[in-house]
Amino acid sequence: MTSDNARAGGTPVALSGMSLEELIEFARQCGLPPFRARQLHSWIYARGAGSFAEMTDLSRQIRADLAERATVPLLEMAHRQLSTDGTRKYLFRLPGGQMVESVLMSFQDRPSLTACLSSQVGCAVGCTFCATGFMGFTRNLTAAEIVDQVMAIQRDSGLRVANVVYMGQGEPLLNVEEVIRSVRTLGESVGIGQRHITVSTSGIVPGIRRLARERLQVTLALSLHAPDALTRGQIVPVSRKWGTTELMDSLKEYYQATGRRLTIEYVLLAGVTDRPEQAEMLAELVGGLHCNVNLIPYNPTRNRSGEVCYQRPSLRAQQRFAEIAARSGKTVTIRLERGTDIDAACGQLHNTYTAGA
Numbered sequence: 001m002t003s004d005n006a007r008a009g010g011t012p013v014a015l016s017g018m019s020l021e022e023l024i025e026f027a028r029q030c031g032l033p034p035f036r037a038r039q040l041h042s043w044i045y046a047r048g049a050g051s052f053a054e055m056t057d058l059s060r061q062i063r064a065d066l067a068e069r070a071t072v073p074l075l076e077m078a079h080r081q082l083s084t085d086g087t088r089k090y091l092f093r094l095p096g097g098q099m100v101e102s103v104l105m106s107f108q109d110r111p112s113l114t115a116c117l118s119s120q121v122g123c124a125v126g127c128t129f130c131a132t133g134f135m136g137f138t139r140n141l142t143a144a145e146i147v148d149q150v151m152a153i154q155r156d157s158g159l160r161v162a163n164v165v166y167m168g169q170g171e172p173l174l175n176v177e178e179v180i181r182s183v184r185t186l187g188e189s190v191g192i193g194q195r196h197i198t199v200s201t202s203g204i205v206p207g208i209r210r211l212a213r214e215r216l217q218v219t220l221a222l223s224l225h226a227p228d229a230l231t232r233g234q235i236v237p238v239s240r241k242w243g244t245t246e247l248m249d250s251l252k253e254y255y256q257a258t259g260r261r262l263t264i265e266y267v268l269l270a271g272v273t274d275r276p277e278q279a280e281m282l283a284e285l286v287g288g289l290h291c292n293v294n295l296i297p298y299n300p301t302r303n304r305s306g307e308v309c310y311q312r313p314s315l316r317a318q319q320r321f322a323e324i325a326a327r328s329g330k331t332v333t334i335r336l337e338r339g340t341d342i343d344a345a346c347g348q349l350h351n352t353y354t355a356g357a
């Protein structure tokens with residue numbers, strides 16, 4: 001993204017989501033000194049400005065020039081839903097017209113707010129329990145498009161996001177370079193430190209190794225979902241590319257490079273992944289990892305034919321699975337779901353309003 005586009009009469013440059021470095025380059029191309037970029041940076045990130053008119057310490061002339069060349073927000077909010085538990089689900093229109101969803105969650109036991117971000121339009125991984133997987137893949141998001149989801153949520157809600165999870169639409173490690181750039185901008189510009197960020201992956205081994213080399217302090221969450229290769233291959237098709245040993249080795253490398261405890265995510269599908277013997281296998285598999293285990297009772301989603309593919313296990317089955325998995329000595333929790341009534345929970349994001357937006 002450069003301001004040359006705007007000068008050539010193309011699409012105005014969206015500044016929200018840019019790093020300070022990128023804003024300095026934009027200012028330079030506009031003939032403005034670096035301190036003007038720092039003013040823009042402060043207005044966008046510290047004060048959440050949604051227009052140049054709000055930037056009152058810039059002269060009228062500069063504001064008018066900027067308004068000709070650029071815009072502030074990158075994403076346009078197309079729809080917002082509010083859950084009975086306070087969760088907000090957003091549908092954002094991207095500059096190319098495609099849509100992505102983001103979710104803002106609050107938890108009673110935590111004062112801070114968490115934003116769940118998308119990293120791609122659709123997803124190529126095709127997990128068989130996931131609504132996004134049914135959409136197929138369209139394109140990667142840019143780092144600015146990832147960061148601006150946070151800014152757009154903060155502008156709309158008037159609330160400060162403290163934690164970020166890359167668990168919305170898409171596989172973050174199939175867009176790893178833009179994800180890394182966005183993590184850096186979230187820390188340096190938005191004030192969300194790396195230890196407050198979780199990147200979730202279905203197990204893209206080269207992406208895990210790339211992230212390990214970057215030595216960020218983010219939490220890596222692996223969506224394991226089944227302890228044996230056969231079941232895992234059926235519900236997370238991409239997992240067939242890498243063996244379980246290779247995957248576990250890459251997780252150990254991540255821990256060695258960063259010192260960050262991992263999170264193992266495991267979806268409980270009745271009769272498919274919730275059997276006691278699978279809990280025993282899970283306990284054995286994670287025994288050698290520095291990790292916590294997070295069990296996710298399945299949330300109903302419909303495939304392209306409108307069928308609900310799996311069933312949610314009973315509470316008793318969930319607890320029994322957790323008890324057996326805890327024999328690994330790891331902390332095992334059952335995820336408290338947010339936003340299930342508005343399809344904002346894990347695996348439910350699928351741009352419901354795309355057609356009507």
Ligand code: SF4
Pocket residue numbers: 123124125126127130131132133134168169170171202347
């Ligand atoms: S669960 Fe994640 S990786 Fe799997 S299809 Fe859905 S968005 Fe993609």
